Structure formats: structure tokens, C-alpha cells
Amino acid sequence: NAGVMQNPRHLVRRRGQEARLRCSPMKGHSHVYWYRQLPEEGLKFMVYLQKENIIDESGMPKERFSAEFPKEGPSILRIQQVVRGDSAAYFCASSPTRETGARGTEAFFGQGTRLTVV
Amino acid sequence: GQSLEQPSEVTAVEGAIVQINCTYQTSGFYGLSWYQQHDGGAPTFLSYNGLDGLEETGRFSSFLSRSDSYGYLLLQEPQMKDSASYFCAVRVNLGDDKIIFGKGTRLHILP
Numbered sequence: 566n567a568g569v570m571q572n573p574r575h576l577v578r579r580r581g582q583e584a585r586l587r588c589s590p591m592k593g594h595s596h597v598y599w600y601r602q603l604p605e606e607g608l609k610f611m612v613y614l615q616k617e618n619i620i621d622e623s624g625m626p627k628e629r630f631s632a633e634f635p636k637e638g639p640s641i642l643r644i645q646q647v648v649r650g651d652s653a654a655y656f657c658a659s660s661p662t663r664e665t666g667a668r669g670t671e672a673f674f675g676q677g678t679r680l681t682v683v
Numbered sequence: 684g685q686s687l688e689q690p691s692e693v694t695a696v697e698g699a700i701v702q703i704n705c706t707y708q709t710s711g712f713y714g715l716s717w718y719q720q721h722d723g724g725a726p727t728f729l730s731y732n733g734l735d736g737l738e739e740t741g742r743f744s745s746f747l748s749r750s751d752s753y754g755y756l757l758l759q760e761p762q763m764k765d766s767a768s769y770f771c772a773v774r775v776n777l778g779d780d781k782i783i784f785g786k787g788t789r790l791h792i793l794p
Contacts, residue, residue, distance in 0.1 A: 607786030
């Protein structure tokens with residue numbers, strides 16, 4: 566059972582370009598979370614999705630950022646017209662549904678995509 | 684708003700007992716979890732408490748008091764390889780299963 570897969574691991578973009586970050590959750594997991602982490606800082610919640618639905622995007626900037634989790638394929642975090650302040654590590658996590666028991670609260674993280682805007 | 688508070692740094696020597704505290708203020712609560720993250724790596728799940736009391740997972744233990752909105756992670760016989768960041772996290776039961784993380788505690792284990 567493969568873990569959470571994120572690609573690319575490293576992404577360099579010039580200011581004004583678009584960044585697309587992909588996340589394939591663990592098999593059987595229907596919940597996907599995106600987090601952002603700046604150097605020396607904690608994980609900041611951005612968005613929570615289930616298949617084809619955005620459940621909570623309260624942590625995502627209103628402009629330039631969007632996320633989707635289509636019926637088929639990976640979850641995508643898209644950042645349009647990137648700026649230097651978008652440089653960070655973006656982690657995706659997946660979890661099973663709560664009904665799978667206490668360990669259903671466990672989230673499995675991918676290795677992250679490190680975005681550098683130059 | 685939702686917040687989890689934990690110390691930014693803790694330093695200990697090998698062989699001592701380390702405790703990292705976490706207090707939370709969230710609109711809902713469905714369990715407190717702990718994650719470990721080494722520099723450059725992904726957070727990995729360590730421990731979970733859904734009910735009050737102590738849970739033991741090898742050298743790591745975690746405690747929860749829901750009435751105090753407080754928990755801690757305990758590490759026995761820490762080794763230098765345990766130097767990492769440790770995050771507490773709460774699943775907020777608002778029907779959306781969102782997980783909120785604290786800012787993390789950087790643990791330094793000295794020889």
C-alpha cells in the first residue's frame with residue numbers, strides 16, 4: 566500500500582507563473598488536507614477536501630489559490646501568479662473516515678513539495 | 684478562533700525524561716494527536732488520545748485531560764536521533780473532520 570504521494574518534490578517558479586502541486590492520497594482514503602509550512606514554523610491548515618467537494622477552505626487565501634480533488638486522479642493545489650511570499654513547503658495529508666476507529670484520526674503525510682519563487 | 688499552544692523549544696540530555704505540553708482552544712474536539720517531523724521530512728504520526736488518561740506507544744507516551752483542554756507528550760530515554768519538531772493536533776468535530784496543528788516544539792537532545 567503506497568503512502569501519500571506528492572509531486573513534484575521541488576518546484577521553482579518565476580514570479581507571475583502558475584504552480585500546480587499534486588497529491589495522491591493513500592488507497593482507500595477519502596479525506597485530503599493541504600498544509601503550508603514556512604521555514605522554522607508549524608503546519609498551517611489551508612484546505613480540506615473529500616472527493617469532488619471542498620469541505621473547508623478557511624485557511625486558503627481568497628485570491629490566486631485554489632484546490633480540487635476530482636473523482637478520478639490526484640488532488641491539485643494551484644497557485645496562480647506566484648509571488649516570493651508563496652515560497653514554502655506544501656504538505657498534503659490523507660486520512661480514512663472517522664468510522665474506521667480511533668486511529669481514523671491519524672493523518673498520513675506526503676513528503677511535501679518545496680516551492681521556491683524566484 | 685482555534686488555537687493550540689505548545690512551547691517553541693525544549694532542550695534535554697540523553698537519558699532524561701522529556702515532556703512537551705499542549706493546551707488547546709477549539710470549537711470542537713475529537714481527539715489529540717502528536718506528530719514528529721525531522722528537518723526536511725514529512726510529519727509522522729506518533730500517538731493519539733481520544734479519552735482522558737495516558738496512552739503508551741514504546742518510548743513515547745501521551746496524556747490527555749479534556750476538562751483542562753490539556754495534553755502532553757512524554758519521551759523516555761531520549762536519544763539524539765529524537766531531536767526533531769513535535770506537533771500536537773486536534774481533530775475538530777464540526778462535521779468536517781478538519782485537523783488543526785500547533786506551531787510545533789523543537790526538541791534538542793544533547794549528549
